Amino acid sequence: MRLENKKILLIGGSHGMGLGAARAVLAQGAQVILVGREKTALETARDELVGNVRTVQGDITEVDSHEALLESIGEFDHVFISASPGGEAGFDAPHPRIEASYFYGKVWCTFKFLQCVVRYISAGGSITLMSGGYAVRSTPDYPLVSMAFAATEAMARALAVSIAPIRVNAIRPTYIDQKQPLTSKTLTGTMGSNDDVGDAVAFLMGNNYINGETLSIDGGAGVIFT
Numbered sequence: 519m520r521l522e523n524k525k526i527l528l529i530g531g532s533h534g535m536g537l538g539a540a541r542a543v544l545a546q547g548a549q550v551i552l553v554g555r556e557k558t559a560l561e562t563a564r565d566e567l568v569g570n571v572r573t574v575q576g577d578i579t580e581v582d583s584h585e586a587l588l589e590s591i592g593e594f595d596h597v598f599i600s601a602s603p604g605g606e607a608g609f610d611a612p613h614p615r616i617e618a619s620y621f622y623g624k625v626w627c628t629f630k631f632l633q634c635v636v637r638y639i640s641a642g643g644s645i646t647l648m649s650g651g652y653a654v655r656s657t658p659d660y661p662l663v664s665m666a667f668a669a670t671e672a673m674a675r676a677l678a679v680s681i682a683p684i685r686v687n688a689i690r691p692t693y694i695d696q697k698q699p700l701t702s703k704t705l706t707g708t709m710g711s712n713d714d715v716g717d718a719v720a721f722l723m724g725n726n727y728i729n730g731e732t733l734s735i736d737g738g739a740g741v742i743f744t
């Protein structure tokens with residue numbers, strides 16, 4: 519139980535893969551702080567979970583509020599940022615300013631948040647970032663998602679160096695919790711679940727020697743030659 523009594527911050531913990539991570543780390547005896555924008559979603563998540571759960575309303579795109587948000591939480595051991603906010607992602611979208619783009623919400627707001635996080639994360643702590651299959655494969659519609667996910671993986675490698683010995687890793691989930699079955703796309707013949715991702719996040723948090731890595735969670739989809 520490597521995460522027993524660890525204090526774990528989940529930005530985007532009220533739903534989806536962040537909630538899956540909450541279930542995984544609570545099962546190891548950790549305490550969690552769920553952060554999201556919607557109070558009702560946070561309360562619903564807290565009611566579903568079993569264990570030591572606190573909720574804090576916050577928005578990672580509100581860069582000027584990062585310090586106050588972290589001050590209200592205090593020191594913690596591990597953080598997973600699954601929230602992936604962002605705007606326009608197409609090549610032809612107007613993008614009048616970078617703030618309107620997916621790249622800004624996903625990459626820049628995370629980077630600014632991590633500049634504050636280093637003052638609150640404990641020695642021996644870790645950061646896990648959210649990438650996705652788009653980091654290495656693209657469709658015509660979302661070039662900025664591909665760019666942002668690739669930058670997120672680069673951020674994990676670069677910050678592992680910049681803020682050592684705090685560890686920084688990324689996960690690259692693909693075909694998780696999809697409404698339409700895409701089972702022909704994976705080697706396992708299954709879709710991934712939020713709990714599959716949560717288990718992987720807990721593993722990266724608890725293993726003290728994995729650093730600067732990106733872990734694929736995709737049923738082998740990434741190794742199929744298409």
Ligand SMILES: NC(=O)c1ccc[n+]([C@@H]2O[C@H](COP(=O)([O-])OP(=O)(O)OC[C@H]3O[C@@H](n4cnc5c(N)ncnc54)[C@H](OP(=O)(O)O)[C@@H]3O)[C@@H](O)[C@H]2O)c1
Nearest residue numbers: 530532533534535554555556577578601602650691693694
């Ligand atoms: N499904 C896949 O196969 C896959 C693979 C790789 C990557 N991804 C990406 O990974 C991201 C997370 O996926 P998911 O399925 O876990 O999403 P989800 O179920 O929509 O959950 C997103 C969580 O992030 C929170 N959130 C959203 N914007 C926020 C903000 N600005 N500040 C703080 N919290 C915020 C949400 O709560 P509030 O809305 O209340 O803030 C919610 O708790 C998605 O953006 C998705 O594009 C998905």
